[in-house]
Amino acid sequence: MELYIDMNKFFLKLHQLEYKWFDLKAFYYSKIFGHCGSKLKFWGPVYIKNPRKLHLGNNVSINDGAYINALGNIKIGNDVAISAGAKLVSTMLDVESFTTRKKHVNKEILIGNNVQVGAGAIILPGIVVGDNVIIGAGSVVTKNVIANCVVLGNPAKKIRDL
Numbered sequence: 001m002e003l004y005i006d007m008n009k010f011f012l013k014l015h016q017l018e019y020k021w022f023d024l025k026a027f028y029y030s031k032i033f034g035h036c037g038s039k040l041k042f043w044g045p046v047y048i049k050n051p052r053k054l055h056l057g058n059n060v061s062i063n064d065g066a067y068i069n070a071l072g073n074i075k076i077g078n079d080v081a082i083s084a085g086a087k088l089v090s091t092m093l094d095v096e097s098f099t100t101r102k103k104h105v106n107k108e109i110l111i112g113n114n115v116q117v118g119a120g121a122i123i124l125p126g127i128v129v130g131d132n133v134i135i136g137a138g139s140v141v142t143k144n145v146i147a148n149c150v151v152l153g154n155p156a157k158k159i160r161d162l
Contacts, residue, residue, distance in 0.1 A: 036068075037078065039100075044084070053090075057113065071124055072106030077113035083137070085120040092125045112147065121156075132162050 011027075023042075030036035032051045037058035045066020048054065054070040065085040066132030068074065072090030082088070088111075094103040107126030115129055118137035123129070133153035139156040148162045 032085070034073075035098045042044075063119075071104075073108040074111070075108070076111045077115065079114045080111055080117070081115075083119040083121070086117045087122045089122070090125045134162070 006011075006066070010066045013125070016069050018130050018146045024041045026042050028041075029048065029051060030040050032054060033054045034052050035055040037049055037056055037060065038057060039059045041061040043061060046064065046066045046068070049069040050071045052070075053073045053074045054068060055073070057076060057080065059068070059079045060076055060082075061080075062068075063084040063086075066082050067089075068082075069089045069091060074088055074090050076082075088109055090109045091104050091106045094105045109123055109125065110128045111123070112129055112131035112133065114132045116134045117123065117138060118135050120137055121135045121139045121141065123135070123141045126139050128144045129141070130149075132148045133145050134150045135141060135145070135156060136150065136152030136159075138154070139152050140154040141151065144154040145156070148160045150160050150162060151157060152159050
């Protein structure tokens with residue numbers, strides 16, 4: 001029984017060390033982002049492209065499996081949570097040039113304060129998300145989102161006010 005308790009404590013400490021690694025990663029990223037407020041928190045491995053074009057407010061948390069491509073610039077406000085597997089993509093294929101050059105177009109994404117981006121949600125280039133918004137899990141945000149509401153679906157639509 002005593003060995004079981006010691007092993008349990010050992011694995012708990014090991015688990016806590018894993019999260020300390022994410023704190024170190026947050027410190028590293030905070031130095032290479034375009035801007036990074038206080039209390040950035042990673043909750044697992046994430047993939048961030050073009051970090052110099054990513055601007056974060058205070059108290060931002062990014063969960064495991066999130067993908068952020070800031071080529072067109074992404075600005076995220078204060079008190080924002082990006083859930084597991086969410087994607088923020090600020091670049092897209094230019095449909096007009098598809099048959100000739102396959103050119104990409106970059107468009108800035110703006111996310112307000114107090115926003116929850118649900119698990120697996122996708123925010124496309126050029127989108128503006130207002131303050132106090134919940135984006136439901138699996139939603140695809142193709143149009144701007146007004147403040148103080150919940151959006152859900154593919155494409156994301158307002159389902160209620162907050």
